[in-house]
Amino acid sequence: MLPLRVEDQAIGPDLLQLSAAIEVSSVSVTIADMTANDAPLSFANEAFLKTTGYSRDDIIGRNCRFLQGEDTDPEAVRAMHNAICAGESLKIDILNYRKDGTPFWNNLHLSPVYDARGVLSAYIGVQHDVTDERAAQEMETHRQRIEALGRMAGGLAHELNNMLQPMLTLPQLVSDSLPEGAVEAREDLAVLEQSARDARDLVADMLAYTRVSKSGEEALPAQQAIEQALKIVERTLAGRVGVRFYTNTSEALKITRLSQGSLQQILVNLALNAADAMGSKGHVDIVLEQHADGGALMRVRDTGSGMPPEVQARIFEPFFTTKPIGEGAGLGLHVVRDLVRHAGGEISVISEPGQGTTFLIHFPPATAVEPKE
Ligand SMILES: Cc1cc2nc3c(=O)[nH]c(=O)nc-3n(C[C@H](O)[C@H](O)[C@H](O)COP(=O)(O)O)c2cc1C
Ligand SMILES: Nc1ncnc2c1ncn2[C@@H]1O[C@H](COP(=O)(O)OP(=O)(O)OP(=O)(O)O)[C@@H](O)[C@H]1O
Ligand SMILES: [Mg+2]
Numbered sequence: 001m002l003p004l005r006v007e008d009q010a011i012g013p014d015l016l017q018l019s020a021a022i023e024v025s026s027v028s029v030t031i032a033d034m035t036a037n038d039a040p041l042s043f044a045n046e047a048f049l050k051t052t053g054y055s056r057d058d059i060i061g062r063n064c065r066f067l068q069g070e071d072t073d074p075e076a077v078r079a080m081h082n083a084i085c086a087g088e089s090l091k092i093d094i095l096n097y098r099k100d101g102t103p104f105w106n107n108l109h110l111s112p113v114y115d116a117r118g119v120l121s122a123y124i125g126v127q128h129d130v131t132d133e134r135a136a137q138e139m140e141t142h143r144q145r146i147e148a149l150g151r152m153a154g155g156l157a158h159e160l161n162n163m164l165q166p167m168l169t170l171p172q173l174v175s176d177s178l179p180e181g182a183v184e185a186r187e188d189l190a191v192l193e194q195s196a197r198d199a200r201d202l203v204a205d206m207l208a209y210t211r212v213s214k215s216g217e218e219a220l221p222a223q224q225a226i227e228q229a230l231k232i233v234e235r236t237l238a239g240r241v242g243v244r245f246y247t248n249t250s251e252a253l254k255i256t257r258l259s260q261g262s263l264q265q266i267l268v269n270l271a272l273n274a275a276d277a278m279g280s281k282g283h284v285d286i287v288l289e290q291h292a293d294g295g296a297l298m299r300v301r302d303t304g305s306g307m308p309p310e311v312q313a314r315i316f317e318p319f320f321t322t323k324p325i326g327e328g329a330g331l332g333l334h335v336v337r338d339l340v341r342h343a344g345g346e347i348s349v350i351s352e353p354g355q356g357t358t359f360l361i362h363f364p365p366a367t368a369v370e371p372k373e
Pocket of ligand 2: 269273274277302304305306307311315316320321322323327328329330331332333334357
């Protein structure tokens with residue numbers, strides 16, 4: 001086949017223009033030579049090199065499977081193998097890796113090129129990096145799940161509250177009718193009533209967490225909202241680590257464009273990461289202060305493993321995780337940053353291996369809020 005390279009003077013003016021166009025195209029384009037053994041790449045445009053981080057010298061003459069790695073789905077590789085053996089075209093999303101090891105989702109379109117005699121001479125591959133779209137999709141699915149859970153919790157809460165009514169009111173009535181000396185029985189009834197109250201509070205917390213309040217309509221009172229959120233955080237941590245909350249701000253400090261549910265999601269994600277990093281012992285400290293600009297500054301501090309700079313640099317990337325397969329999706333901090341930015345805020349991290357980690361979240365004052373991204 002013709003090697004489609006701009007610098008090749010042997011090809012005619014039309015082809016030269018065509019290859020120049022492909023070269024500057026914003027989508028990645030590769031061509032594999034099907035007349036040679038193992039379908040080596042004979043061409044890759046600039047966009048492909050930019051996306052993957054490889055140089056032309058690294059890849060020309062090699063089969064494109066060098067992009068695959070540890071978590072690439074073998075089913076997807078088999079599907080490509082079968083399509084190529086059959087000379088058919090194929091569209092597929094496959095997890096690939098850049099030269100520096102970063103994973104990315106590649107939406108790949110493979111098409112066979114037949115010569116005038118009907119012989120398969122080449123394959124053309126068109127690649128799109130769809131990592132951000134897939135992350136957005138996962139977040140949307142997650143949001144829908146929370147929303148469905150919210151609807152279900154709403155229905156359940158109503159019924160549960162009805163069922164709890166007798167347990168909330170009867171113990172007192174029965175207690176009043178007991179003879180003076182029935183101290184133990186009264187204590188038992190008080191325990192019963194307290195349990196019913198706890199159950200009612202739990203239902204209320206669940207509702208606050210799952211309710212999809214429209215962020216931005218009402219400002220959140222920072223201190224109160226954090227205290228409320230910490231109830232859910234503590235339940236989620238289930239005693240793995242303790243949580244302490246410190247603040248010296250006035251109760252008037254507000255966070256705008258952030259819903260109670262989003263604040264809870266932020267704190268749950270940060271606290272779960274902290275618990276993982278601390279090997280489930282110690283405390284997560286949450287500190288709320290007023291920032292010099294009048295906004296809110298929230299710090300979430302742990303005394304866990306800390307992170308080396310190369311990990312810190314990537315923690316907000318979608319799908320970046322250092323946890324074993326099945327334990328971390330690598331989405332927690334991506335979601336956190338998204339929620340913080342939606343509120344016009346910014347998140348940063350200070351960490352050192354062995355010295356723990358502090359996340360700093362700055363929410364601007366009510367008047368200065370411009371959502372980012
Ligand atoms: C033109 C062309 C482009 C390709 N691009 C990619 C790619 O971007 N990512 C990838 O994982 N595989 C890509 N492949 C598929 C692999 O090269 C290879 O065909 C696949 O891994 C199945 O074959 P194997 O089972 O022998 O590895 C491409 C194949 C061709 C022919
Ligand atoms: N407090 C922390 N201490 C040390 N490392 C952390 C801390 N928080 C995050 N990390 C690092 O950042 C990575 C990304 O965190 P992120 O919450 O986005 O994903 P994850 O926890 O791996 O998975 P999940 O999607 O389940 O949250 C973690 O895998 C971990 O390496
Ligand atoms: Mg996490």
